[in-house]
Amino acid sequence: xxxxxxxxxxxxxxxxxxxxxxxxxxxxxxxxxxxxxxxxxxxxxxxxxxxxxxxxxxxxxxxxxxxxxxxxxxxxxxxxxxxxxxxxxxxxxxxxxxxxxxxxxxxxxxxxxxxxxxxxxxxxxxxx
Numbered sequence: 001x002x003x004x005x006x007x008x009x010x011x012x013x014x015x016x017x018x019x020x021x022x023x024x025x026x027x028x029x030x031x032x033x034x035x036x037x038x039x040x041x042x043x044x045x046x047x048x049x050x051x052x053x054x055x056x057x058x059x060x061x062x063x064x065x066x067x068x069x070x071x072x073x074x075x076x077x078x079x080x081x082x083x084x085x086x087x088x089x090x091x092x093x094x095x096x097x098x099x100x101x102x103x104x105x106x107x108x109x110x111x112x113x114x115x116x117x118x119x120x121x122x123x124x125x126x127x128x
Contacts, residue, residue: 001040001043002040002072002075004037004039005080035063036084054109055109056103069114
């Protein structure tokens with residue numbers, strides 16, 4: 001129902017040495033549990049529900065935790081299907097440590113929502 005691929009990261013050629021040292025860029029390929037690497041059947045996606053617009057960050061983490069709870073079948077391919085460019089205009093970099101950065105709070109809300117669902121279901125995932 002759900003397929004992921006791997007992801008690689010690279011620094012944008014326009015970055016200076018200082019920015020290259022400042023912005024984390026993982027080496028090699030890694031499993032891409034990321035909306036940008038995901039291919040999913042429409043029925044499976046709709047069974048989980050839409051991305052929650054309440055979150056500025058963590059919307060995919062929230063969606064993926066709901067997919068896991070619903071036991072959506074998944075596989076990850078060994079192929080690299082996404083190359084992520086690290087540049088000075090990445091939203092995570094621009095918003096980091098600003099008044100509008102709700103990233104940490106959103107991740108806490110996502111975790112709390114997942115725990116609340118688990119408590120409601122007595123720790124059980126839904127059956128497919």
